[in-house]
Amino acid sequence: MRIGELARRTGVSTRALRYYEEQNLLTAERSNTGQRHYPETAVARILLVRELFTAGLSSKTIAELTPCVIDGKATPELLDRLAVERGHIDQHIVDLTHTRDRLDSVIASASASMDTGTPCQPGPASTAPA
Amino acid sequence: MRIGELARRTGVSTRALRYYEEQNLLTAERSNTGQRHYPETAVARILLVRELFTAGLSSKTIAELTPCVIDGKATPELLDRLAVERGHIDQHIVDLTHTRDRLDSVIASASASMDTGTPCQPGPASTAPA
DNA sequence: CTAAAACTTGACGTCGACGTCAAAGGCAAG
DNA sequence: CTTGCCTTTGACGTCGACGTCAAGTTTTAG
Known part of the structure; x- marks a missing residue:
């Protein structure tokens, strides 16, 4: 899925999605011409990110914690955070x-x-x- | 009480207090030389304003609602808001x-x-x- | 093939709640 | 009177999460 569809499906602007990538809240595959391609799981990821933003977390904090929340990559330090x-x-x-x-x-x-x-x-x- | 003491007693900076006045969240008497003087009730008022800021309200919204909350000046419209x-x-x-x-x-x-x-x-x- | 729609990077703009600095005036103590 | 802190207005700076052009590619529809 490309960025436009992801934007429509999440209700988040393409600008915001690129911003999220810049802030390491999101990764994207690139086609050989440079366009971003996202898997289905990206939708849930965006929704999680939005949820954490709404909860008042900064992009930096979200970037630190999402690996833990999404992938279950938990170190004791991350669990503390x-x-x-x-x-x-x-x-x-x-x-x-x-x-x-x-x-x-x-x-x-x-x-x-x-x-x-x-x-x-x-x-x-x-x-x-x- | 002058602005410095009010700042100490509320934990709010003098800059913020002047900003609140500019946003009509707070009024102050002025001495003939121009210095602000606040009554004791100003302390509670500031704490209320801080509480509403923390609750995510904008200064504009707070300005509209505080008369109602503080003085009980309630019109049906204000009650709606x-x-x-x-x-x-x-x-x-x-x-x-x-x-x-x-x-x-x-x-x-x-x-x-x-x-x-x-x-x-x-x-x-x-x-x-x- | 061509035009429209979607995508790219880059960069400046915005908005709210102040922070911060500057220059000047006020006020109590010695 | 002077020293030193407090206060005044004014104005520019900040920070985060994007919005909004701009100018150029790429993909898609016909």
């Missing part, structure tokens, strides 16, 4: 959950104040009041 | 949880393969195999 990144993601989840809950209570009290017509005395969830 | 952002955060949590679980299974199978000495046949969690 993997655990560290897992920890970051976990912390991010904790933070996001906290923020979401806070927004929920803001929405709840704001909705209530709109219902009652009161100017919204902030409830116990607000951090602001002195 | 708030709910939309809550949804984004929620989706992000779902994505991150999925990625974390995937990393977990990679770590588990990689650890197992290191224990057994096998070259790590990917388990049911891997998306890669054709």
Whole structure:
């Protein structure tokens, strides 16, 4: 498969795919005229890379970890790095959950104040009041 | 309180604080010589702003929503925006949880393969195999 | 064979959240 | 008054993940 089809099938731009290759997140066979050719497995690989980008990892980190995730090439150091990144993601989840809950209570009290017509005395969830 | 103390107490640089003001995330009194002076409540406000930045909101979005979160100034439109952002955060949590679980299974199978000495046949969690 | 579509490398542009440096003015201590 | 830290505005720099031309090949459709 060539780069255009891979782009369509993954929803990732060709520019991004070339960028991924440049960052060693992806390898490609070359035809004798220089065009990239990808195997079917490239699709899953791209989706993994996207997933890790979405999780906030940098291309450098992804480049270090994908061999482990894809091929099961795991050294103790890579497993450490993997655990560290897992920890970051976990912390991010904790933070996001906290923020979401806070927004929920803001929405709840704001909705209530709109219902009652009161100017919204902030409830116990607000951090602001002195 | 002047900008330096606020910076120390929030762990945010003075540059960032001026940037926040420029983006209308923060207001400051000015002394007759032009120096910024903040009330105690500014500390909590900064922490809220940081929380929302961490949650992936842009300064523009934060500027639109903080009046609602801080002062309870809620119009139906703001409540909508708030709910939309809550949804984004929620989706992000779902994505991150999925990625974390995937990393977990990679770590588990990689650890197992290191224990057994096998070259790590990917388990049911891997998306890669054709 | 020819025109269109797809592909190549190279290089500059973008955007957001600041970092960093510069030049100048403010403020409390000795 | 001067020393030294704090603060001011202004403006350019940065970094990552691409977007966007540009100019030239290659592949495909007719």
